[in-house]
Every structure is written in C-alpha cells, then in structure tokens.
Amino acid sequence: MAKQYTKEMIQEKFIEMLNERPLNKIxxxxxxxxxxxxxxxxxxxxxxxxxxxxxxxxxxxxxxxxEYSDTLSWEESFIVAAKFALENKRAIYHVYNSMRREDVVNYIYNVSGNVMSRYVERVSDGILASSEDKRLIVSFYQCALTEMVVRWIASGMKEHPDTIIRRVGELFDGNIELSLKRSEKLNKN
Structure with missing residues (x-):
C-alpha cells in the first residue's frame, strides 16, 4: 500500500513539475x-x-x-483518450520540445491505434473484410490522427481538439464502414 502511494506521489509531483518547466530542467x-x-x-x-x-x-x-466504451464513436473515444494531454498541456508541450519527443509521439500513436482498432473491429461486425485490410484501415487512421495531434502540439495547442476531431469525424463519416465493405467485395472477386 505504501509502495503504491509513493509511486503515485512521484508520478503526480513529476507531472506537476512538468507543467511548470521543461523536462531537461527536472x-x-x-x-x-x-x-x-x-x-x-x-x-x-x-x-x-x-x-x-x-x-x-x-x-x-x-x-x-x-475505459474505452464500445458504445462511443471513434471521435468520442479519441477525445476521452486525449483527456490526459488536455489536462496537462504544458507538460506534454515540455516533453514534446525536449529530447524525448518520441515518447509523446509513441503515446499518441499507441492511443490512436488502440481507439481505431477497437472501432474498426466493432464496425466490421457482419462485414467479411480481410484482416489485412482491417489492419491497413486502422494503420491509415492511426497515422493520420497521430500526425494531426503532433501538429497540434507543435503549433502550441491553441485550438481545442474536440472541435477538430469532431469535424474530421463529420467529414469522413461512413468512410471506414465503406472501406470495410469494399474489402468484402474485393475478397469475393
């Protein structure tokens, strides 16, 4: 119990410090x-x-x-996943602008991949898309979301990501399901 408390305290205080100063100053x-x-x-x-x-x-x-809920859209899931970054913008910015930038990028990439994998699996229920095509669809959206978030961080995180993610969702609504159905058709040929 005391060990867990100590670890949590170290993490909490570290995040507080990261919100105040760059990583290389800690x-x-x-x-x-x-x-x-x-x-x-x-x-x-x-x-x-x-x-x-x-x-x-x-x-x-x-x-x-x-905490991922299968009832959420990928947009809602991604916004939920971005909670830590939103609550700790300066910390994320400090890490991103340090020599450990790849840690931030990998975190975003992993979150994007997790959200998109679960969403594609849910949407593909009843569609006989190939597993290779599912992986390709997940990878495409994972890379796109990662790059969008990285650009957002690099530009100083001025816009609220909810607005951007929701707009992307509206613009590309139905594309994942359509791609899965195309996969099914291509596999029948």
Missing amino acids: TVKDIAEICEINRNTFYYYYTDVYALLSEIFQTELQTVID
Whole structure:
C-alpha cells in the first residue's frame, strides 16, 4: 500500500513539475525533494526520469484501454483518450520540445491505434473484410490522427481538439464502414 502511494506521489509531483518547466530542467534530486523522499527511494522505483516518464505514458495508455466504451464513436473515444494531454498541456508541450519527443509521439500513436482498432473491429461486425485490410484501415487512421495531434502540439495547442476531431469525424463519416465493405467485395472477386 505504501509502495503504491509513493509511486503515485512521484508520478503526480513529476507531472506537476512538468507543467511548470521543461523536462531537461527536472532532476531526480528535484523530484525527491518535492516528494520528501530520498533519492534511493526514487531509484527503487525508476532508473531515471525518463523511465518515470515512460511509465506515466504506459499507465495513461492502459487507462484508455480500460475505459474505452464500445458504445462511443471513434471521435468520442479519441477525445476521452486525449483527456490526459488536455489536462496537462504544458507538460506534454515540455516533453514534446525536449529530447524525448518520441515518447509523446509513441503515446499518441499507441492511443490512436488502440481507439481505431477497437472501432474498426466493432464496425466490421457482419462485414467479411480481410484482416489485412482491417489492419491497413486502422494503420491509415492511426497515422493520420497521430500526425494531426503532433501538429497540434507543435503549433502550441491553441485550438481545442474536440472541435477538430469532431469535424474530421463529420467529414469522413461512413468512410471506414465503406472501406470495410469494399474489402468484402474485393475478397469475393
């Protein structure tokens, strides 16, 4: 119980610090001081600040997977998944503008992939699309969503992503189902 509390406190304080300053300005010593623990306690849980960052992204991804609702559209699911980024815009911006940019990009890529995989599986129910085509559709939307979010972060996260994601959803409404049906037709030929 105490171990879990300590880990959660380290993660929480680290995120707070990331919302205040760039990643390269945060040290293990800083984290230990703000958590009122010694450095050895930090090292008991994490090898360094980057391992801590990686675990936070993994935990957030697992939260998205656990909380995903099959009744949500991909747009709603993606907006729910973006909750962490919206609540911690400055932290995401600080990590993105550090040497650990790939951690942010990988997190977004994994979230996008998870959301789209589940959505494509749900929409394909009753459609005999090939598994290769399903993977291709998921990959296409995963890459598109990832790049859109990365561009949004790079531009300073000024617009609210709900507006953009909902608009993309309206513009491309039905395309995934149509693509799955095309796959089914192509497989019959």
